[in-house]
Amino acid sequence: MSVVSNHHSNGNGNSTVYDTNGNDEIKKEVKDEPMASDSEVPFGELMKRDKKEKKQKKRKAESGSDEDDYKPEKRKSSAKNGKKKDVGSDSEDDYKPEKKKSKKNNKKKAQESSEDDDEESEGDVSEEDVKPQKRKSKGAEKSKPSTSKKDAGGKKEPPKKKVKKEEDIEDIWEWWKEEKKPAGVKWNSLQHCGPLFAPPYIPLPSHVHFKYGGEKMKLTLETEEIAQFYAGVLDHEYSTKEAFNKNFMKDWRKVMTVEERERIHDLKKCDFRAIDAYQKEQREIRKAMTKEEKLKIKEEKEAEVKIYGIAIIDGHRQKVANFRIEPPGVFRGRGGHPKMGLIKKRIMPEDVIINCGKDTEIPKPPPGHKWKEVRHDNTVTWLCSWTESVLGQNKYIMLNPSSKIKGEKDFEKYETARRLKKKIGGIRERYTDDFKSKEMRVRQRATALYFIDKLALRAGNEKDVDEAADTVGCCSLRVEHIKLFDSAKLNEDDKKEKEFVVEFDFLGKDSIRYFNRVSVEKRVYKNLKIFMEGKAPSDDLFDRLDTATLNDHLRSLMDGLTVKVFRTYNASITLQEQLIKLTNPKDNVAAKILSYNRANRQVAILCNHQRAVSKGFDESMQKLEQKIKDKKKEVKEAEAALKSARGAEKEKAQKKYDRLKEQLKKLKISRTDKDENKQIALGTSKLNYIDPRITVAWCKKFEVPLEKVFTKTHREKFRWAIDMTNSSDEEYVF
DNA sequence: TAACAGACTTGCGTTTAGGGCG
DNA sequence: CGCCCTAAACGCAAGTCTGTTA
Numbered sequence: 001m002s003v004v005s006n007h008h009s010n011g012n013g014n015s016t017v018y019d020t021n022g023n024d025e026i027k028k029e030v031k032d033e034p035m036a037s038d039s040e041v042p043f044g045e046l047m048k049r050d051k052k053e054k055k056q057k058k059r060k061a062e063s064g065s066d067e068d069d070y071k072p073e074k075r076k077s078s079a080k081n082g083k084k085k086d087v088g089s090d091s092e093d094d095y096k097p098e099k100k101k102s103k104k105n106n107k108k109k110a111q112e113s114s115e116d117d118d119e120e121s122e123g124d125v126s127e128e129d130v131k132p133q134k135r136k137s138k139g140a141e142k143s144k145p146s147t148s149k150k151d152a153g154g155k156k157e158p159p160k161k162k163v164k165k166e167e168d169i170e171d172i173w174e175w176w177k178e179e180k181k182p183a184g185v186k187w188n189s190l191q192h193c194g195p196l197f198a199p200p201y202i203p204l205p206s207h208v209h210f211k212y213g214g215e216k217m218k219l220t221l222e223t224e225e226i227a228q229f230y231a232g233v234l235d236h237e238y239s240t241k242e243a244f245n246k247n248f249m250k251d252w253r254k255v256m257t258v259e260e261r262e263r264i265h266d267l268k269k270c271d272f273r274a275i276d277a278y279q280k281e282q283r284e285i286r287k288a289m290t291k292e293e294k295l296k297i298k299e300e301k302e303a304e305v306k307i308y309g310i311a312i313i314d315g316h317r318q319k320v321a322n323f324r325i326e327p328p329g330v331f332r333g334r335g336g337h338p339k340m341g342l343i344k345k346r347i348m349p350e351d352v353i354i355n356c357g358k359d360t361e362i363p364k365p366p367p368g369h370k371w372k373e374v375r376h377d378n379t380v381t382w383l384c385s386w387t388e389s390v391l392g393q394n395k396y397i398m399l400n401p402s403s404k405i406k407g408e409k410d411f412e413k414y415e416t417a418r419r420l421k422k423k424i425g426g427i428r429e430r431y432t433d434d435f436k437s438k439e440m441r442v443r444q445r446a447t448a449l450y451f452i453d454k455l456a457l458r459a460g461n462e463k464d465v466d467e468a469a470d471t472v473g474c475c476s477l478r479v480e481h482i483k484l485f486d487s488a489k490l491n492e493d494d495k496k497e498k499e500f501v502v503e504f505d506f507l508g509k510d511s512i513r514y515f516n517r518v519s520v521e522k523r524v525y526k527n528l529k530i531f532m533e534g535k536a537p538s539d540d541l542f543d544r545l546d547t548a549t550l551n552d553h554l555r556s557l558m559d560g561l562t563v564k565v566f567r568t569y570n571a572s573i574t575l576q577e578q579l580i581k582l583t584n585p586k587d588n589v590a591a592k593i594l595s596y597n598r599a600n601r602q603v604a605i606l607c608n609h610q611r612a613v614s615k616g617f618d619e620s621m622q623k624l625e626q627k628i629k630d631k632k633k634e635v636k637e638a639e640a641a642l643k644s645a646r647g648a649e650k651e652k653a654q655k656k657y658d659r660l661k662e663q664l665k666k667l668k669i670s671r672t673d674k675d676e677n678k679q680i681a682l683g684t685s686k687l688n689y690i691d692p693r694i695t696v697a698w699c700k701k702f703e704v705p706l707e708k709v710f711t712k713t714h715r716e717k718f719r720w721a722i723d724m725t726n727s728s729d730e731e732y733v734f
Numbered sequence: 735t736a737a738c739a740g741a742c743t744t745g746c747g748t749t750t751a752g753g754g755c756g
Numbered sequence: 757c758g759c760c761c762t763a764a765a766c767g768c769a770a771g772t773c774t775g776t777t778a
Contacts, residue, residue, distance in 0.1 A: 326768070334746075334769065380741065388768095394740060395768085409742085458744095459772060468770075509771055510746055551773070564743085564772060611746070620761085683764090684745050711764060 173316045175404040176411065176720045186381045186405060190356050192311035192320065194363030194371075195384045195397055196304055198327035198346065201225045208278045211271035212264055222255045226343060229330040231275035238332060238340065247341030248330060255343075311383060311399060312360075319400035320383065325352075331390040335469035335511025345389040353385045381405045391467060402716035411720055414691040416560045417569040421734065423558050424569070428453065430557070435523035440530075441544035445553055447527045448474050448542050452563055455516065456570050456606050458509060459547040459563035471507045474563070475547050480537035481506035484528060485517075500525035514608050571603045571689035576734045578602045579698050592704050594669050596695075601676060603685040611681040624671050631664045686714070692721035693733040700725070 181188075203224065209216040210227050219227060230239070230248060238244045249267050256264060264270065289297075308323040328346040333339055349369035356362060358376045365371050372386075382396035399405050420427075431453075434446030451457050452474050460473020472481065485501040502525065503517045531541055547563065554561040578599030583592060638657040645653040686695075692714070699706045706715065706722065715722060725733060 322767075324767090332769085337769090382741075385740095391769090393769095396741075398742080406742095413743090461772065463771095471770085473771085509744080510769075512746080547772080562773065609745075616761095681746075688744055713765070 170310070170319045170400075170402065171317045172719070173318070173404050174720075174723065175408060176724065180408075184379050187313050187357070187378050189315065189360060190311065190313050190378070190383070191360035192356060192363060192383050193308050194354055194365070195325045195352060196308045196323050197325050197349070197366065204228070204275065204278065208274050210275060213269045214271070217263070219260065220257055223252070223257070223260055225328070226252050226255060226330075227270075227272060228275055228279070229328075229343070230270075231272035231279060233330060233332075234272055234276045241340065243336075243338065244341035247339060248343070251341070251343040313399070313403070313405065316404065318403040318405075321398050321400045323397055325386070325397075326388075326395070333469060335471065335507060337469045338466055339390055342390045347386050351386045355380065355383055355385070400716075401713075402719065407717070407720050410717070413565075413568060414572070414693070416565050417572055417691065418734065419558060420561060420565050420569045421573065424453075427557055432521075432523075435521070435527060441549075443527050444531060444542040444545045445550060447524055447531070448545055448550060449554075450520075450524055452566050453570070454520075455504075455518065456567045456608075457514075458567070459550070461547050469507070469511050471509060471511055473508060473547075475542055475545050475550060477504075477506065477541040478537065479532050479535045479539050479541050482528065482532075482541065484525060484532075486525065498522070502528065508608065512608065512610050567607065568689055568691075571607055571685055572691040572694060572734050574603050574606055575599050575685075575690045576694050576732050579694070580732070583698070583702060585702060589704055589708065590666055590669050592702055593708055594673055596698070596704070596709055597673055597682065598676070600682045600686060600690070601680055603690060604680045604682050607685055607689060609681045609684045610679055613679050617678065621671075621674065624667070624674065628664065628667045628671065631660065631667055635660045635664055687717075691734055692718035693725045696721050696725040697731070697733050 201221065203221055210219055210224065211217060230252075233239050245267050253261050253264070309320050310317050311320050312318070325347045326344065329344050331339060331342045331344050349365040350372055352365075352371055353373045353375060354363055354371050355375050355377055357378075362374055382398050384397040385394050387393070388395050401407070401410070431446040431449045434442050435450075437443050437446065452459075458473035460476035462476060463471070472478065481504060483503040483505070485503065487499050487501070488496045489499040491497050499519055500522055501517055501519050503515075505513070505515050508514045528541070531543070535541075535543075551562045554563065554565075579596065582595040582599055584595070587595070635657070638653065638660050642650070642653040642657050692710075695709055696706065696718070698704070699709065710718065
């Protein structure tokens with residue numbers, strides 16, 4: 001896959017189709033049509049009821065139609081239990097869709113005969129590095145070229161003070177110049193101060209009342225605290241959702257006293273408005289605080305960071321990411337989360353597990369409390385953990401992305417993507433070949449992989465329907481999520497050709513809609529047709545595939561290869577290609593940055609990174625337009641002034657004119673950027689998908705100051721990349 | 735060996751702070 | 757110099773993938 005060639009749309013109208021391989025726009029208006037196959041399949045024998053079935057059943061119930069006379073093949077459990085792959089019984093002719101495959105049941109499929117692995121195993125680790133890493137002295141670190149470099153560009157260096165402070169926080173550890181630890185060992189020594197707990201609940205003042213059925217009611221502290229949570233969400237549309245309110249009420253009533261529970265039954269009769277008003281008032285008061293008061297708060301926060309924000313790991317001071325334990329509150333899932341509105345309980349020291357070095361000081365729990373457990377597990381990277389009360393999932397306090405432990409992993413991620421670059425040709429050949437495999441599961445695997453590669457889809461693990469919103473990724477796509485269109489198009493020689501178009505429309509991670517129409521290879525199209533045959537809309541498209549199987553296969557192709565590596569690889573290679581295409585060396589810095597952002601934007605589009613169009617967007621766009629208009633006027637005036645000016649005046653006028661002209665240019669660029677960015681979010685791809693070495697190399701090559709594209713946080717996280725990508729004439733690294 | 739638990743990355747919306755502007 | 761508004765930081769939900777268990 002070369003350039004970003006697909007087109008995602010957030011809207012619901014028709015959209016332009018782009019040919020992925022050739023980039024030629026086909027522009028085909030395809031309108032929504034009913035599914036070709038509308039029939040649904042009854043469940044055959046129901047063996048063990050699993051989540052998958054539950055899910056599908058539920059969906060069918062919702063969607064209504066649910067019958068058909070198709071007899072599903074014996075469940076794959078039989079195939080699976082019957083030992084290895086059911087070769088032969090899986091040919092195209094006798095392919096029968098798996099009924100609701102129980103993903104969980106049929107996880108382990110026979111392993112593909114793997115092609116020879118020729119990759120260099122990375123991460124070969126030498127023996128223990130018991131020797132204590134030497135701390136970089138502050139003086140030494142200051143003189144490091146890599147660090148001083150970035151500051152050099154800034155005009156007004158925030159003097160000493162700031163620099164000093166940063167040294168206090170974290171020391172610079174050039175781990176990428178050191179040997180790695182043995183596999184599995186994450187640290188040798190680890191010391192930290194534990195978590196910072198949420199501030200205690202502050203009761204409402206006596207004049208602020210909760211009312212029930214129009215009457216004032218004094219609540220117990222616990223009940224009142226939760227009432228405050230709801231008051232805080234009053235303006236939000238959450239509070240209009242039935243599930244939210246039902247869940248909230250259910251959990252709220254749990255903490256009520258008997259008397260309260262007796263009385264408070266109906267959320268509609270609850271009046272939180274006074275509490276809401278009080279909260280808003282408090283916010284205003286905070287905002288209106290004097291400078292001194294604000295400074296004091298800031299200093300207190302900084303003091304907390306100094307204590308809890310640092311861990312000492314193998315002798316190095318490293319930033320901790322999220323040392324504040326999440327305060328209690330109401331759970332707000334995204335999309336149609338079934339558990340929205342439930343209460344997240346307050347986390348106490350007794351809930352918290354501490355992980356630290358054996359020989360270091362154990363963090364002290366708050367007075368009168370004790371930890372749930374203290375352990376010394378150096379095979380994991382977390383410092384503290386607890387179980388969150390809504391979903392029962394573990395939460396962790398971990399290190400900041402600037403730390404060695406995170407950085408090294410990130411570096412490895414991009415190294416894996418680079419290795420994929422070398423193998424991608426062969427892998428594509430392989431899956432293209434597999435499009436026509438006799439084994440249907442191989443075909444499904446190949447077809448899914450094609451989408452993962454071409455469209456950067458996520459893997460799509462199985463999800464529990466009761467615990468999460470209904471979202472999917474590639475492997476969990478259902479028939480209802482795609483539509484097939486075939487139509488004729490004219491090629492250059494005016495010859496009629498078949499065009500095969502697939503439309504995707506589903507909710508992905510965070511319930512963000514993925515909508516895209518792409519033209520695909522004929523084989524893929526035909527395969528999809530087969531996979532959809534005789535299935536209900538709520539059946540799995542790839543009924544003989546799951547993420548574990550797919551990843552097993554990928555690992556057989558390349559060491560460390562998983563589905564998500566494709567996303568990383570395609571994001572990075574896309575940025576690089578777009579940069580090559582879009583950068584004009586003659587441009588000024590602002591224009592180059594626009595090019596960078598445009599390249600970045602292609603990546604974001606590929607990965608479907610969206611953001612809600614903010615309410616103020618149009619308004620602020622208009623403001624910008626006005627600014628541009630005003631500036632134009634100024635330029636004109638300056639131009640006139642320039643013409644009439646003489647002598648010394650002339651030079652001055654010229655300067656003014658040039659300056660204004662430049663400002664106008666800048667404004668126009670920012671308008672373009674802003675507009676193109678309306679609903680696309682660049683941040684995620686920049687932070688998580690694009691190999692930072694590409695950006696660093698580009699900045700050096702085109703003399704764009706790195707801080708124009710990388711924030712301070714980026715530069716801290718990607719210190720390794722900044723240091724590694726050295727020579728200014730180095731070719732792109734990817 | 736399927737299911738579950740655990741660990742860690744990714745991603746969006748919200749909050750905050752600092753850079754540009756009058 | 758202060759204000760305002762946006763970009764950056766933060767918070768935490770929701771993914772991926774691996775390791776463990778029954």
